Amino acid sequence: MSARSEERAGPASPQPRTAAGTASADVAARATTGFRQRYGAEPAGRWAAPGRVNLIGEHTDYNDGFVLPFALPMRTVVAAAPRDEPRWTVWSELDDEPVGFGPEEADEPGRVPGWAAYVAGVVWALRAAGQPVPGARLAVASDVPVGSGLSSSAAIESAVLAALVDLGNLDLPAERWPRLAQHAENDYVGAPTGIMDQSAVIRGRAGHALFLDCRTEQVDQIPFDLDAAGLAVLVVDSRAPHRHADGEYASRRRSCEEAARILGVPALRDVDPADLDAALAKLPDDETRRRVRHVVTEDQRVLDTVALLRAGRVGEIGPLLTASHASMRDDFEITVPEIDTAVEAALAAGAYGARMTGGGFGGCVLALVDASAADAVADAVAAAYAERGFAAPATRAVHPTGGVTRLD
Ligand code: ADP
Ligand code: MG
Numbered sequence: 001m002s003a004r005s006e007e008r009a010g011p012a013s014p015q016p017r018t019a020a021g022t023a024s025a026d027v028a029a030r031a032t033t034g035f036r037q038r039y040g041a042e043p044a045g046r047w048a049a050p051g052r053v054n055l056i057g058e059h060t061d062y063n064d065g066f067v068l069p070f071a072l073p074m075r076t077v078v079a080a081a082p083r084d085e086p087r088w089t090v091w092s093e094l095d096d097e098p099v100g101f102g103p104e105e106a107d108e109p110g111r112v113p114g115w116a117a118y119v120a121g122v123v124w125a126l127r128a129a130g131q132p133v134p135g136a137r138l139a140v141a142s143d144v145p146v147g148s149g150l151s152s153s154a155a156i157e158s159a160v161l162a163a164l165v166d167l168g169n170l171d172l173p174a175e176r177w178p179r180l181a182q183h184a185e186n187d188y189v190g191a192p193t194g195i196m197d198q199s200a201v202i203r204g205r206a207g208h209a210l211f212l213d214c215r216t217e218q219v220d221q222i223p224f225d226l227d228a229a230g231l232a233v234l235v236v237d238s239r240a241p242h243r244h245a246d247g248e249y250a251s252r253r254r255s256c257e258e259a260a261r262i263l264g265v266p267a268l269r270d271v272d273p274a275d276l277d278a279a280l281a282k283l284p285d286d287e288t289r290r291r292v293r294h295v296v297t298e299d300q301r302v303l304d305t306v307a308l309l310r311a312g313r314v315g316e317i318g319p320l321l322t323a324s325h326a327s328m329r330d331d332f333e334i335t336v337p338e339i340d341t342a343v344e345a346a347l348a349a350g351a352y353g354a355r356m357t358g359g360g361f362g363g364c365v366l367a368l369v370d371a372s373a374a375d376a377v378a379d380a381v382a383a384a385y386a387e388r389g390f391a392a393p394a395t396r397a398v399h400p401t402g403g404v405t406r407l408d
Contacts, residue, residue: 024048028077028407030093030141035079038091038098039137043079045166049159049404050075051144052151052200053235053366054357055209055224056317056324057302059332061194063256063295064215064267066302069196070224070400071204072235076142076155077407080163083135090119090160092140103127109188118153121188122160125180126170134168145394148237149358153189154197157181158404166406177202177404204403211306215269222309226399229314232371234346236381237394240338240362249359252332255291259283268295290331297327318352318368325355334360338390342367342381349373349380371397 028046035043050071057067088106091098092115099116106112107127112120119138126133138160144152158181165172172180178198185191185198199219200210209224226232260268263279271279276296280289301320308317325343329335339356346354346367354367369377378395385393 024073024075024077024143027075027141027143028079031077031079031139034091034093034141035081035137035139038139039081039089041081041137043139044081045163046077046079046407047159047162047166047404048075048077048407049155049157049162049201050204050401051155052197052204053233053364053398054196054200055233055366056298056305056321056355058298058324058328058355058357059252059256059334059359060269060295060298060302061196061214062253063260063299064269065295065299066269066306067196067212067214068209068222068302068305069200069204069212070209071200071403072144072150072398073401074142074144074150074396074398076140076144076152076159078138078140078156078159078163080136080138080167082167083137086133086135088119088123088136088138090116090138090140092116092156093142094140094146109190115156117189118156118184119160121184122157122164122181124188125184126161126164126172128183129172129176129180131170131172132168133164133170136164136167138163145237149363150235150237151197151201153185153191153193154181154201157184158198158201162404162406174202200403202403204401206400206402208400209309211302215267220306222306223312224309224314224400226314226371230371231314231352232369232374232397233399234351234367234369234374234378235357235396235398236342236346236365236367236378237396238336238338238342238362238365239391239393240336242362243336245359245361248334248361252291252334255288256295259288259292263292268292269299271296273297273300290333294327294331298324301327315352315368321353321355321366321368322347328356328360332360336361337388338362338385338393339365341384341388341390342393345381345384346377349377351377 054069089100106123181198208221211220342365343354351367
């Protein structure tokens with residue numbers, strides 16, 4: 001199976017334009033109601049995991065580089081209760097029918113297809129790690145948009161993981177959770193993602209972005225207090241259909257690996273930006289040179305963003321965001337007209353910076369704006385879309401929130 005959303009089972013979730021954080025109480029209530037209706041009992045508890053967005057650092061993860069995601073106010077909530085036999089039943093409001101599976105299906109990747117694979121994958125990863133996973137009934141509700149690049153997949157994995165760890169009193173420190181959830185997605189679902197999504201969703205902290213070194217997996221909480229700065233981040237779901245995303249992703253990745261081989265470094269992260277010109281001169285063609293330039297300069301932009309945020313200069317990161325976009329558009333060539341239109345319209349309406357976020361060929365744009373200008377920028381993007389005849393975008397104001405947690 002591919003990493004891309006258009007091949008996933010399950011319809012897209014509704015995507016209202018919401019103020020940040022308002023929907024979570026509803027989502028938790030929907031999980032409880034779904035649990036009662038499906039199972040005729042009360043859940044033993046509820047666990048919530050956020051979506052995430054990457055502030056900067058695109059296609060740097062598989063080059064052993066840097067990323068800077070943060071956890072979003074939108075959440076996936078799992079209501080769950082243990083059961084005596086080793087069997088799992090899961091219902092999601094995205095589907096009519098609950099899905100049930102036992103150890104045989106859980107222990108063999110591929111046996112549970114569709115969306116429930118994300119749940120079975122967590123059971124599988126825990127069992128593969130030797131954990132005595134309790135049987136459980138689960139009900140899932142979410143306001144994380146599905147397949148938009150805001151990581152609804154890591155959200156469901158992480159909420160299910162937290163529920164099973166608690167229900168079974170498993171001895172599993174939270175530092176190990178991101179790897180386990182990634183393992184579920186890579187090796188049970190079959191989607192080749194890096195460690196960023198699960199790290200942000202599990203380790204995110206309110207008012208902070210998570211600086212992640214994808215080589216060492218070291219994380220650092222970086223202050224990112226939008227309210228104090230009078231700023232807002234808008235996330236615009238471009239609604240662009242993902243075009244050829246899997247093949248393009250694979251070819252970008254191959255180019256990077258081939259370039260690292262030619263340059264004699266373990267990964268492009270090891271190319272010093274100060275030596276970039278000399279490195280580029282050793283590469284065989286212009287396309288490869290542009291791919292490498294994107295990755296090397298993008299790593300540096302992440303470091304520069306972290307330095308500004310550490311200095312409390314939040315408003316000054318805008319030009320780095322916009323430069324990241326230009327690099328993705330011109331050098332890495334992973335943007336599409338809807339995405340470029342959203343970025344240009346946001347900038348023209350006064351955003352400090354704007355960029356595509358996520359792997360590309362669709363997905364979301366984020367824009368850093370004055371809080372007071374958020375609606376005007378959202379309207380300007382919508383107007384630009386209407387003018388071009390694109391399907392209306394969905395825009396939300398977001399802020400960094402905490403990672404996966406038990407609600408009650
Ligand atoms: P993204 O993570 O960007 O939203 P992915 O394609 O990685 O997109 O993951 C989306 C898939 O994850 C869905 O198609 C579905 O299979 C599964 N999923 C995510 N959230 C839910 C949910 N609330 N209920 C059921 N399945 C879900
Ligand atoms: Mg995902």
